[in-house]
Amino acid sequence: MIRRVLILMLAVTLPAGEALAQLTVQILRGMAESVPIAVVPLAWDGAGPAPWDVAATVQADLERSGRFRPLPRSQLIEQPHTAVDVDTADWRMLKVDYVLVGRLAPAAGGRYELRYELVSVASGERLLGTAVPVDARALKRASHRVSDAVYEKILGVRGAFATRIAYVAVDGPVTKRNFRLIVSDADGANEHVVFESPDPIMSPAWSPDGRSLAYVSFHSGLAAIYVQTLSTGTQVQVSARSGINGAPCFSPDGERLALALSRRDGNVDVYVLTLATQQLQRLTEDPAIDTEPAWAPDGRSIYFTSDRAGAPQVYSVGLEPGARARRVTFEGSYNARPRVSPDGRTLAVVTLDRGAYRIGSVDTQKGGLQVLTGGQLDESPSVAPNGADILYTSRVGGRDTLAIVSSDGRVQQKIAASSGELREPAWSPFLD
Amino acid sequence: MNGNRNATLAPVGWSIALHAALAGLLVFGLNLRSREPEAVILPIDAVVVDDALLQAAGQRRREDERAAAERQQRAAQELERRREQEQQERQAEEARRAEADARAAAERRQQAEVAAKEKAAADAKRKAEQAAEAKAAAEKKRLAQDARERDAREAELRTRLAEEEARAGAGFQSLKASYVRAIQAHVEQRWYEPPGVAQGLSCTIVVRQIPGGEVVGMKFGTCNGNAAVRQSIETAVRNASPLPPPPEPSLFEREVELVFTPKEARSR
Numbered sequence: 091m092i093r094r095v096l097i098l099m100l101a102v103t104l105p106a107g108e109a110l111a112q113l114t115v116q117i118l119r120g121m122a123e124s125v126p127i128a129v130v131p132l133a134w135d136g137a138g139p140a141p142w143d144v145a146a147t148v149q150a151d152l153e154r155s156g157r158f159r160p161l162p163r164s165q166l167i168e169q170p171h172t173a174v175d176v177d178t179a180d181w182r183m184l185k186v187d188y189v190l191v192g193r194l195a196p197a198a199g200g201r202y203e204l205r206y207e208l209v210s211v212a213s214g215e216r217l218l219g220t221a222v223p224v225d226a227r228a229l230k231r232a233s234h235r236v237s238d239a240v241y242e243k244i245l246g247v248r249g250a251f252a253t254r255i256a257y258v259a260v261d262g263p264v265t266k267r268n269f270r271l272i273v274s275d276a277d278g279a280n281e282h283v284v285f286e287s288p289d290p291i292m293s294p295a296w297s298p299d300g301r302s303l304a305y306v307s308f309h310s311g312l313a314a315i316y317v318q319t320l321s322t323g324t325q326v327q328v329s330a331r332s333g334i335n336g337a338p339c340f341s342p343d344g345e346r347l348a349l350a351l352s353r354r355d356g357n358v359d360v361y362v363l364t365l366a367t368q369q370l371q372r373l374t375e376d377p378a379i380d381t382e383p384a385w386a387p388d389g390r391s392i393y394f395t396s397d398r399a400g401a402p403q404v405y406s407v408g409l410e411p412g413a414r415a416r417r418v419t420f421e422g423s424y425n426a427r428p429r430v431s432p433d434g435r436t437l438a439v440v441t442l443d444r445g446a447y448r449i450g451s452v453d454t455q456k457g458g459l460q461v462l463t464g465g466q467l468d469e470s471p472s473v474a475p476n477g478a479d480i481l482y483t484s485r486v487g488g489r490d491t492l493a494i495v496s497s498d499g500r501v502q503q504k505i506a507a508s509s510g511e512l513r514e515p516a517w518s519p520f521l522d
Numbered sequence: 523m524n525g526n527r528n529a530t531l532a533p534v535g536w537s538i539a540l541h542a543a544l545a546g547l548l549v550f551g552l553n554l555r556s557r558e559p560e561a562v563i564l565p566i567d568a569v570v571v572d573d574a575l576l577q578a579a580g581q582r583r584r585e586d587e588r589a590a591a592e593r594q595q596r597a598a599q600e601l602e603r604r605r606e607q608e609q610q611e612r613q614a615e616e617a618r619r620a621e622a623d624a625r626a627a628a629e630r631r632q633q634a635e636v637a638a639k640e641k642a643a644a645d646a647k648r649k650a651e652q653a654a655e656a657k658a659a660a661e662k663k664r665l666a667q668d669a670r671e672r673d674a675r676e677a678e679l680r681t682r683l684a685e686e687e688a689r690a691g692a693g694f695q696s697l698k699a700s701y702v703r704a705i706q707a708h709v710e711q712r713w714y715e716p717p718g719v720a721q722g723l724s725c726t727i728v729v730r731q732i733p734g735g736e737v738v739g740m741k742f743g744t745c746n747g748n749a750a751v752r753q754s755i756e757t758a759v760r761n762a763s764p765l766p767p768p769p770e771p772s773l774f775e776r777e778v779e780l781v782f783t784p785k786e787a788r789s790r
Contacts, residue, residue, distance in 0.1 A: 117706060242750075
């Protein structure tokens with residue numbers, strides 16, 4: 091009897107209880123491919139034509155990142171220049187989430203004042219409102235900084251548009267090759283030749299302050315490592331030991347260089363060279379080839395490639411004396427050329443994926459590998475200073491080109507840059 | 523046991539003693555009679571007797587005879603008495619024995635009766651027990667049967683309830699699930715997930731809608747995302763307005779809780 095009553099009670103209470111609960115919906119992933127944004131051409135308060143189209147540069151930056159979908163300029167139904175003039179209802183009709191407006195005005199001393207504001211269409215809120223003085227020759231750079239600010243405000247990650255990249259361009263017939271070490275803006279524009287030689291140039295690496303490049307050059311007839319200051323062009327030979335001098339990589343404090351040396355015994359191992367004193371510390375001592383060192387962000391350990399287990403895999407070794415190397419990559423038969431993300435949580439590597447060399451991302455804690463690219467011969471990964479993207483070379487049609495993949499693999503893009511084969515790109519640190 | 527035997531032997535002892543005494547008296551009596559002729563012979567020798575003497579002697583003789591007769595009488599009486607006593611004792615003994623026999627018999631009878639009664643009682647009890655057992659078993663069986671029937675009825679009721687609930691409910695539940703899925707897809711399509719936030723993000727936002735689906739308010743609950751994540755969610759929710767209508771009007775909820783918990787970074 092009691093049971094029957096209970097059953098009846100249950101039958102009565104269950105639907106009632108459900109009816110009182112609010113609806114709960116789990117959102118498991120963001121399906122939107124990119125953020126729709128309107129970049130309104132800036133008002134120019136001076137005479138004649140505007141000295142620089144800031145909005146065009148910002149629009150190109152955001153579009154190139156793959157994470158934004160700027161409204162084509164032709165579809166801008168109105169062109170406000172201040173936040174208060176942004177009619178969110180209108181922009182909502184155009185399915186735009188954010189509107190960037192601003193104006194450029196001449197300032198004293200041949201300089202300009204750049205004002206810009208970012209408005210959220212959803213909330214009507216003004217998210218950014220900045221006025222910066224800009225040097226006459228730095229308008230493009232200032233435009234990239236606007237892109238950086240917008241990127242960071244909306245995505246929560248500092249933009250890396252105002253950074254630079256270094257790479258080696260190779261052209262000419264096989265018998266008469268020309269090697270150029272080039273530095274350009276992150277978008278591939280504004281190329282600048284740092285060093286040029288008929289002999290191979292390899293492995294450019296940025297100093298942490300972004301003012302110097304270390305690289306390998308054979309121009310003296312044998313491999314040697316040089317550090318060159320970009321502003322002055324001063325080139326300093328830092329290692330020309332017998333045998334291999336290769337794969338330089340600056341420590342986070344910029345005072346040391348990790349490198350691969352074979353020295354007299356011909357056994358390639360990883361060393362650390364203190365630049366000021368030329369003091370050399372041997373980190374590995376293994377009959378196998380240990381090379382391609384990369385510093386962990388905390389400067390306390392170094393990742394490197396070793397074929398001690400038969401095929402190349404990534405290992406890590408601490409800098410303290412007597413530290414033993416520990417294997418880091420276990421997935422796949424080939425993982426090489428590690429580059430560490432700024433937070434130290436992932437390594438960008440070259441991995442052999444179903445017969446093709448591709449860029450992979452390795453979780454340094456869990457060891458899992460995610461293949462990010464789909465080319466046939468993708469090489470030389472370099473992580474952006476914000477960790478959001480990886481720059482690499484991709485062999486397309488028998489020619490090496492530069493490409494970028496987002497660190498989650500969602501966005502891939504090509505970089506239009508110099509002619510010839512483009513090798514071993516290196517993304518600069520943030521340049522403040 | 524010994525006491526009992528002594529008790530039974532005591533009367534026998536007395537009987538022997540009495541018989542011995544009786545035999546003694548008889549012998550003594552014979553002796554008395556054998557001495558009488560000697561006294562009779564004497565007067566013949568004494569011819570010269572005085573009258574008085576004769577009278578006295580006659581008196582003495584008569585007295586002696588009387589005494590003897592009395593003695594004889596007494597002995598006979600004693601004998602008779604003893605015989606009688608013996609007889610009485612024998613009778614008493616017989617009576618006692620008979621009584622004992624009777625008592626024993628009675629006892630045996632009684633015992634038999636008791637035994638019989640006990641047996642009857644035991645039989646009755648056993649029968650009663652068996653009957654009770656049988657009854658209990660029957661009752662149990664009946665109860666079990668009842669319980670089975672009740673369970674069956676309840677199960678049927680439950681099934682019917684469940685079916686009914688499923689019919690109303692399944693429709694209800696599946697409609698509700700499809701409503702939830704519709705909102706989920708609607709919001710997910712409008713959410714741009716900022717890079718690198720997927721790991722461990724958990725962000726709850728309660729959205730208020732009015733009939734027609736227009737979002738008229740939203741409020742963040744617990745959220746471990748940064749400003750950009752909140753921005754992305756707020757934008758997604760505003761862009762999701764109006765929310766899709768429920769497949770059945772009664773499913774409409776003014777408050778919808780959206781829980782943003784991306785599983786992991788999306789792979790290609």
